[in-house]
Amino acid sequence: MKILLVCAGGMSTSMLMKKMEKYWSERGMTLTIQAVGLSEYKDMYQEFEIIMVGPQVSYRLQEIKENTQLPTAAIPSFDYAIGNCENILSLAEKLYQEK
Template sequence: MKILLVCAGGMSTGLLMKKMEAYWKERGEDNSINAVGLSEYANVYQDYDIIMTGPQVSYRLKQIKEDTGLPCEGIPSFDYAVGNCENIMKIANKLYAEK
């Protein structure tokens, strides 16, 4: 599964990206993830299966869905803040099943 994380500038989501990669490595899962800012997703979404957004840009979720046609969902604030990889992966797997 290839996940695109979108946030305001790609910085805080970059931290979550590193945590997700470590989570997958521990479990032997082969997924990939990239983090970009709002200004970049339209240029790269074609290379991904699903899009997840940080809470700070969840107001743009509808626009992102319309622009990309990919399954999209916002990461809940608490899960995002603490980097709850298990809950985030539950959302990711649900989205991937919609593809």
């Protein structure tokens, strides 16, 4: 699965990205994931299968969907804040089924 994480500047999603990589790895799953800011996603979305956005930029969700035509969802605030990888994985799998 190839996931592009989008947040305001890419910093908070970078921390989440590292936690997700570890979680997937411990379960023997293959994951390609990259964290970027809003200003960067248009330059690289073609390399990914789904997009997940941080809650702080969820107001741009529809715009990102329209610009990329990829399955896209906002990560729920609580899951994002605590890095609940189990719930985030569940959301990612649901999005992946939409592609």
